[in-house]
Amino acid sequence: MKIMVVGGGGREHAIIKKIKENKNVTEIFALPGNGGIAKDATCVNIGAKEIEKIAEFAVENKIDYAIVAPDDPLVLGAVDALNEKGIPCFGPKANAAIIEGSKVFSKDLMKKYNIPTAQYEVFSDAEKALEYLKTAPIPTVIKADGLALGKGVIIAMTREEAFDAVKSIMEDKVFGKSGDNIVIEEFLTGPEVSVLSFTDGKTVVPMISSMDHKRAGDNDTGLNTGGMGTVAPNPYYTEEIAKECMEKIFVPTMDAMNKEGRTFKGCLYFGLMLTENGPKVIEYNCRFGDPETQVVLPLLESDLLTVMQSVTNGTLKAEDVKFSTKNACCVIMASKGYPEKYEKGFEITIEDEVKDNVYVAGAKITDGKVVTDGGRVLGVTAVSDSLESAIKEAYKKCEKVHFENAYKRNDIGARALKALK
Numbered sequence: 001m002k003i004m005v006v007g008g009g010g011r012e013h014a015i016i017k018k019i020k021e022n023k024n025v026t027e028i029f030a031l032p033g034n035g036g037i038a039k040d041a042t043c044v045n046i047g048a049k050e051i052e053k054i055a056e057f058a059v060e061n062k063i064d065y066a067i068v069a070p071d072d073p074l075v076l077g078a079v080d081a082l083n084e085k086g087i088p089c090f091g092p093k094a095n096a097a098i099i100e101g102s103k104v105f106s107k108d109l110m111k112k113y114n115i116p117t118a119q120y121e122v123f124s125d126a127e128k129a130l131e132y133l134k135t136a137p138i139p140t141v142i143k144a145d146g147l148a149l150g151k152g153v154i155i156a157m158t159r160e161e162a163f164d165a166v167k168s169i170m171e172d173k174v175f176g177k178s179g180d181n182i183v184i185e186e187f188l189t190g191p192e193v194s195v196l197s198f199t200d201g202k203t204v205v206p207m208i209s210s211m212d213h214k215r216a217g218d219n220d221t222g223l224n225t226g227g228m229g230t231v232a233p234n235p236y237y238t239e240e241i242a243k244e245c246m247e248k249i250f251v252p253t254m255d256a257m258n259k260e261g262r263t264f265k266g267c268l269y270f271g272l273m274l275t276e277n278g279p280k281v282i283e284y285n286c287r288f289g290d291p292e293t294q295v296v297l298p299l300l301e302s303d304l305l306t307v308m309q310s311v312t313n314g315t316l317k318a319e320d321v322k323f324s325t326k327n328a329c330c331v332i333m334a335s336k337g338y339p340e341k342y343e344k345g346f347e348i349t350i351e352d353e354v355k356d357n358v359y360v361a362g363a364k365i366t367d368g369k370v371v372t373d374g375g376r377v378l379g380v381t382a383v384s385d386s387l388e389s390a391i392k393e394a395y396k397k398c399e400k401v402h403f404e405n406a407y408k409r410n411d412i413g414a415r416a417l418k419a420l421k
């Protein structure tokens, strides 16, 4: 089978490594992939947002199955375009990817179907938003409606910050058209949990839970990033909470999308906050999380391609998706300075004994050498019997990966360990 994976980060590398375990897979193309993924797949110089080119490539190369991993192409209709050409595909169509593509859509969906989430108001007019903020409870949360490279959420701790956020999103248009509408919502507190799920629109099968670490610095300080590390499972996510989420959030969301005529097939990601008043949805993503995937898929015991195909065919069954009872930890090695300014172009060396544990996110090949080419460079994952040993091993494995100016957090999993004790 010839497989095509759209995307080029650590998440895609994790998907590709897992797909390779299937004996029927003869070739994997990554569009565009990256310098590290090139060791596991044939990288093709087509960007993830070049929908027409992606579809043409799939036809010309007789791709048997495609996986669209990032949000942008999904929201832009990559799956629709591939399906039109007869290529079976993992991922939601554009009319379902809107669950991530528009915060206004997702908030209104949750309100309409009684799915627990933060209270909110929608504004399309900056003046009205500013007027509302004069008396709104503080802290408050301001979200640009559309995709904003994961940066469209501002937690305003003061009224001033809230005014500034509205001005920069709606008047200065820092996120372009994504800021034409905004959501202003209630500030919630509690541990956060990421739950990715497979769904074919009839059945929803949650994967093992995980915990992201979004801040750049130790002890959750510093700027927000794309994610500096993950652990799975997430110790806050007990069986009891999982049951409640299934009943009040997962199944109702799948049903709601069906009722709206927007059947969701693919990976539906639930970003949850476990508040005093029960679990609430912070966000939906229409795709695998990054770097959640780098801890979730190494724990998947079932064949990923088979599960994905069952999603596409509408034959997904919970008993066909099995996870190990072990723990996983992924530590992101970034370029020093990320998420602000950083240098690139440093050679990356990965010692043989850890090459299976490394998922490359930002690298390219220059003069035959793999060099750093992004803020988040790679993730190092370890799987072990306990969370404690998984964390220890992940950090030990990081010592076998070398590039100049590397930066990592030193406390990935520490909060989870504390919660266990």
Ligand code: AMP
Residues within 6 Å of the ligand: 118, 141, 150, 152, 153, 155, 185, 186, 187, 188, 189, 192, 214, 271, 282, 283
């Ligand atoms: P998002 O891009 O929607 O994942 O939001 C980024 C981060 O902002 C989340 O992971 C939360 O930590 C935080 N966040 C989003 N919405 C809220 C909220 N209503 N209350 C508190 N924190 C929030």
Ligand code: GLY
Residues within 6 Å of the ligand: 150, 212, 226, 227, 285, 288, 289, 290, 291, 292
């Ligand atoms: N790790 C968060 C995300 O993928 O959006």
